Amino acid sequence: MTATMTRPTADASAATQGIRLTLDGVTYRYGRGHAGVGPLDLRVDAGEFLCVVGPSGSGKSTLLSLLAGFLRPQAGQIRLGDTPVRGPDPRLTLVQQEAALFPWRTVAGNVAFGLERQRLPRAERDTRVEDTLRLVGLGGYGPRRVHELSGGQRQRVSLARALAVRPRLLLLDEPFSALDDRTRTVLSDELLSIWWSQKVTVVFVTHNLEEALALGQRVVALRGGEMVLDGAARELNVARLRETLEG
Template sequence: MTATMTRPAQAASASPQGVSLTLDGVTYRYGRGRPGLGPVTLHVQPGEFLCVVGPSGSGKSTLLSLLAGFLRPQAGEIRLGDTPVTGPDPRLTLVQQEPALFPWRTVTGNVAFGLERRRFPRAERDARVQETLRLVGLEGYGPRRVHQLSGGQRQRVSLARALAVQPRLLLLDEPFSALDDRTRTVLADELLGIWWERKVTVVFVTHNLEEALALGQRVVALRGGEVALDAPARELSVGRLREMLEG
């Protein structure tokens, strides 16, 4: 990344709106030598911004699939607050690396999709869409089609769609990795601002160590499906993280 991201004041200064996340001895194995995850024990505080790093095959994608409820742990338990995760949960949303937008819908239609599925009244739906577009810097872009947007704008729409349902846990799977450095830095700054305003709990997966240290309050490094390091970002350096992952 070519620019330095500006971190807002510590989230502890305001009441968090996120939900706690707990993994207790969570294990998932694919078989046939394919790497999996676990056992992993981890606790994320409400409103915390956690970054997860690790090389390919370290378990990052498996972790996100388990948190999102797409996979079920073969051992252990995942809890949002006090409730076990047994499948997709309306309190969380996932933003992936490639923005899976509907090309036949406008920006407004894409952002409204989750609200429509949850049968929100039209007036509330419209208000939420407009507020969320403002939040991600796309005010006035509602009538545009996906093909009229840049890569960064498409990822903003994807983020807006996730935020419109007001999740308490936001999962992000390398959402900026396909973008150029300048756009990536701008969106990372905006994500920090959104996190500060909404106080949502964030789990951000990335292979970019600099990005993890710039964004996260805390960084977890996975290696071989297990937690190799779990520490506050301010106590870490890129060199130390690389050493842990390669060691």
């Protein structure tokens, strides 16, 4: 899979909305042979697009759960800006591999869910829902039901729901892995376009090395819960990533 959009330069992607993410000595261990992660030291600049790669069991999912606030570090600290993360934070949203939409709601109703929790006025909520649907290429899809959508369209709705609340950090957990190659390429290009326009900080977790290099400005590789590589995507290739991950 290769995204066709040209990756913006670091200067061009200077953030207007994103937020800095910092991990200092972050550790979480499960015991009984489950590696967990850490200790990890990592800084993601505001507006940066970071991809995290690694095989099954490398700690990717644990890391994402820590960043999302679903798990608390056993040691170390995670900060958004200057504020420690102590649980789910309204400044970040998570898009998972499965769209996990509410089948009893319309497309618009799904996208509006987080805005309802924010108690946004109805008129403002409706405007933001439609604006966000247009952003992900689903303008006019608001009245449709989930069962009427293709897999790619459902992931667009999931992305729209995450973006509607205007997060400063967007976490993505292998969001395109269940899609066919063509749909994955289209959505990857659209994600880059959205990131470029929104300037949100992105952490994208994947096991697909080509995907990581096509999307990320920077790539971090995990193996056995430890960070074994951290480099600019333009300076890396699939062979080097694979060699690093295989040890």
